[in-house]
Amino acid sequence: MTDKALSPGGIGNKVSSIPWFLNKKVLFFITLALLVLIPIGVGDDYIYHIFITICLFAGLSTAWNIVGGYAGQLSLGHAIYYGIGAYAGMLMLNAGVSPWVSMFVGALLSAGVAVAISYPCFKLHGPFYALASIAFLEVFHVVSLNWVSLTGGANGVMVPLDIGWHTMIFTERLPSLIIVFGLMLVTLAVAWAIRRSKLGYQLIATRERESAARGAAIRTVHVRLYAAAISAGLTSMLGTFHGSYLTYIEPESVFNLTFSIQIVLFALVGGLGTVFGPLYGTILLVPITELARGWLGSSAIGLHGFVYGIVLIAVVLFMPDGIMSLFQRYLPKARVRQFNAKEESPVDRVHLDDIRSTKRPPTGDIILKVEHLDKHFGGLHVTQDVSFDLRKGEVLGIIGPNGAGKTTLFNMISGFLRPDSGSVAVLDEDGLFIAPKTPGAFARSGVGRTFQIVQPFAAMTVEENIMVGAFYRFRSVEECRKVAREIAYELGLYRFLDEEARNLPIGGLKRLEVARVMAMRPRILLLDEVMAGINPGDLREAIELVKVIRNSGISIVAIEHVMQAVMELSDRVMVISSGEVLAEGKPEEVVKQEAVIEAYLGKEVSHASSE
Incomplete structure (x- = not known):
């Protein structure tokens, strides 16, 4: 190689020259703060409900993104794990067990179900996982409708209105917002940690080039199973909360294909495979649809599907990599300090x-x-x-x-x-x-x-x-x-x-x-x-x-x-x-x-x- 090609310069530790108010991390923390401060400032129950829904779907979409974005496996049946968590919470609450306990039981159960569904599909190539997830979602739907003694069948399950933190049931909206906001933060933290871990790099590599990943000694099936299990567990925990928040669930609403597609759509609009993309996708879509429903009333039935379609077309046309691509395109980039070959050398450097x-x-x-x-x-x-x-x-x-x-x-x-x-x-x-x-x-x-x-x-x-x-x-x-x-x-x-x-x-x-x-x-x-x-x-x-x-x-x-x-x-x-x-x-x-x-x-x- 030529000396010119190897002359020092061009890489090194990044030294930020970005104004603090345009820093991506600052913008993200401002976004999180506004999710709590706006509803508290407005004080309206309906606005509270919208922001609770934003936090819920942001958490669900972020959890889905671990397997759908990082691992590149299209799950269209993620409502399975949401439903398992919701039913686990409701049934155990009726038995006197707090949702703070049952959410972990549901998470473990959902992780096991995810591994059982995913393992045979991940050994194959093509659309098998997506098709299997839809098929198993329908299986859970039918079983929950017919297992009346456990699920209540089409009549669903209700819980007694035992108000308090131990049941996650409140007369005021603020405690529910605090809980779902905390669960969303946990999900974002897990997604962030995975993306920067060995598992995260291996998931992205497996998604991009499975054969090259196998050649790098990555156990591609195993890392995808880890992603599926973690994603299902987090989804289930959010389902447990939502069941308590609604105080009533039934098979048609929890084991629902449209619900699964919504979760996928938020991640797609925000930016697949990014940590914060699902959050911004949810922030864009949920208020539009919820406010349209509130303003138009019964005449807006089915309007959310139309809105989702319009937004998706706009994203595909103008920002195919999602909202997060705008951050990459328009926000100033960090200034890069020149690499100094005389610095303390990396592990076992041999010039x-x-x-x-x-x-x-x-x-x-x-x-x-x-x-x-x-x-x-x-x-x-x-x-x-x-x-x-x-x-x-x-x-x-x-x-x-x-x-x-x-x-x-x-x-x-x-x-x-x-x-x-x-x-x-x-x-x-x-x-x-x-x-x-x-x-x-x-x-x-x-x-x-x-x-x-x-x-x-x-x-x-x-x-x-x-x-x-x-x-x-x-x-x-x-x-x-x-x-x-x-x-x-x-x-x-x-x-x-x-x-x-x-x-x-x-x-x-x-x-x-x-x-x-x-x-x-x-x-x-x-x-x-x-x-x-x-x-x-x-x-x-x-x-x-x-x-x-x-x-x-x-x-x-x-x-x-x-x-x-x-x-x-x-x-x-x-x-x-x-x-x-x-x-x-x-x-x-x-x-x-x-x-x-x-x-x-x-x-x-x-x-x-x-x-």
């Missing part, structure tokens, strides 16, 4: 110059064994009896024409495809050969890979992309952040740390993918055409980058079409054609073989060159 000057260690023992791999797709035999060994610190180049089966081979030696026959064994840190089966198992055994078509986590910054890889080795967010900055410095990406990955050019994306894998500290690195499509200047830098990685003792298997890179980097070259190993040996010897020239250029060219 690039030191790495470059490190002498390449000799190759060691065999670290990867690939034996007799075969793979069919229907009648197509993609790989046929492919075998090779890889030694510690060695660079093995794999070349061959398009469609030869190279990427299929990579998918088998990284766990993304199961071979029809044959085996892959990796030397673990204890000196024993193990046979991983899944991408996560390969990653945990020290195998990291890039993809032929780059798979960045587009909505995350460069720093966050690298942190996702670092989470495999480090638990602390701050520790992972330091490691990400170290690797970004070494790979010439530190100028782009705060840039969203989607904004990088192709060369930067390929380098970012290597950086994410390197953050996992792999012992074997699989590079799938990382130099394809980049300009000559970036090509030279990419070759130097691979040399830096090689000199650190990491074994590399590289699929590559750029012969300059193959010849300069590879210790051995293996040629694959039509799924078979055509030739193997030293680069300068292999590329001269007639069979290799024929595979690349055709028989006529091969015969002409031999004549």
